[in-house]
Amino acid sequence: MSFTSLFSKSLPTFIAACAFSFSSLASAGADTETDSNDVILAGHDAVAYFTENKPVLGSAEYTATYNDAIYRFSSAKNRDLFSANPTKYAPQYGGFCAYGTTFGKKFEIDGKAFEVVDGKLFVNKNVSVYEAWKKDVPTHISQANKEWPAIENVESSEL
Template structure:
């Protein structure tokens, strides 16, 4: 009887663990522990407003297993129709960090749109460095992204030591 209970408990635990991995945000998308991307900011608002706007849970969509929140149903629907157009580059990781083969978190207010693409940075100070040579940094980050996709920042940090 105890063996049967142990087997059942093990099967349930394995099932729960598998489902947690199934719904967790993609490793190449910067999301918080609740799988919310861009700190809950509306990605469409970066393109349509004078400044980014916080989204609301009632208007949300999932992309690459991360949850994006929107200020309106209209913005959510625009994102769902073309997520690649509005989702931040490099999965929302710091664009300058990607130039150094790293995946750093970002401040949703440290951003720049270049050629209709959204780039985020770690913070305002890092963004100032990024702004000093945006074209070169984008080229380097584009080249590096393929090599760091699929890896956690912990793995990348260990590799650079």
């Protein structure tokens, strides 16, 4: 077999391998709290926080991608609502803990502690952290809004 023949047969495999390698590098950035599969909100349905006022686990069957994060939904209807207006449903501070953001920190969340305030979704690390956050929501949102620009693009491990 000649080099040219070997090269022409190997080239498609090489290109596919390179494409796969580079696609795995395209993941959610430092500004978004996702798991190792780039799923945000610990897999909870972003729309359900607004429509059902409770955390509802989404399904891998109904997904949408926004800001390099994968959102899961409990229904096609919720996925479609999100896709039509993702900024309406996406969590503040990239889905990091709202209370932690007030201290210039980025903490993972469990998806169960949340509040919708003035049409915006705020999530917290867990229910006990949420209890501290809700004692003065307006002040905590103001503090987090001041801190977020400085930490948004910094890896959580560097804070």
